[in-house]
Amino acid sequence: MNPPSLTLGYVPGATPAKWARVWAERHPDVPLGLHTVDAADAADAVRAGTVDVALLRPPPDVSGLSVIPLYEETTVAVVPKDHVFSAVDEIAIADLEEEPVLLPLDDVVAWGDAPGARVEYRPENTAEAIELVAAGMGALIVPQSLARLHHRKDLTYRPITTAPPCPVALAFAAGTQSPLVEEFVGIVRGRKAGSSRGQTQPAPKRSAREKTLAKQAARAAAGKVARKPGGAGRGRR
Known part of the structure; x- marks a missing residue:
């Protein structure tokens, strides 16, 4: 086995x-x-x-x-480092309207009405599209992690505001x-070591009323303890 x-x-x-x-x-x-x-x-x-x-x-x-x-990942546009977009921290959808945009065959953004002037040639994959961006053929819209994965010194990327996330x-x-x-x-999902669905479940959370009553009881108990020693203060006028 x-x-x-x-x-x-x-x-x-x-x-x-x-x-x-x-x-x-x-x-x-x-x-x-x-x-x-x-x-x-x-x-x-x-x-x-x-x-x-x-x-x-x-x-x-x-x-x-x-x-x-x-x-969900931020959607970004990859462009040459000397592109006008590099002068700002983020771009709007409208900024891409007249921009040539590459769409590789392995596109994962699935943004049907993405802005930009679609370049007729479709690269085989994202790696090839990155090469074409560096050659000045157009911008590339990808999830931020792919922009980082294909990082090059001659390229940069900027988040696209209001673009659908990935x-x-x-x-x-x-x-x-x-x-x-x-x-x-x-x-x-963040389950701690030793925990499982089959083990004893944690105590249910208390309601706001239960928490208030518990605090009142704690204050009352504290008051009794404070008054107990020798009955200090009793009988004074």
Whole structure:
């Protein structure tokens, strides 16, 4: 029998390091395999069992998947460092209206009515699109993590105000009964070591009225203690 293990897929730009570190601390005897998967293939990799769980950008079709939203990334425009956009901290959608914009075939922003004059040629992938941005062919709209991943000294990026954000989620096969997958989900959700769904649940939170009554009782008890020694102060006129 093969020893237990877990395989985590993640799309370019996603950063599983912090969760992998916690996993290694809690389960040193259970290897966590990390595998980069293309954004377009991530969901199918989970469905096919190629990976047990994946950090991905949710696809339109999530059939067969359990998807847990994690966070949303800022959408940015990548441009040459000497571009006029580099003079400001952020840009508006209107600023891109006349700007040539590249749309790679592996685009993950899925912004249907994105601004800009669409460049006819579509690069094969984001890496090629970055090369074309450096060559002055146009801007590239991507999640901020991809702009950082493909950082170059001759390029910069600026957040696009009011642009739709780029969500990242955790996905695993729907209906899975794998304890290892459930444990990883717990780590991602911030569950502390030693806690589990099957263990005693923490005491329910007290209502505002219960908290008020508890404070009143504490004050009354404190008052009794303060008056107790020798009955000090009694009988004075």
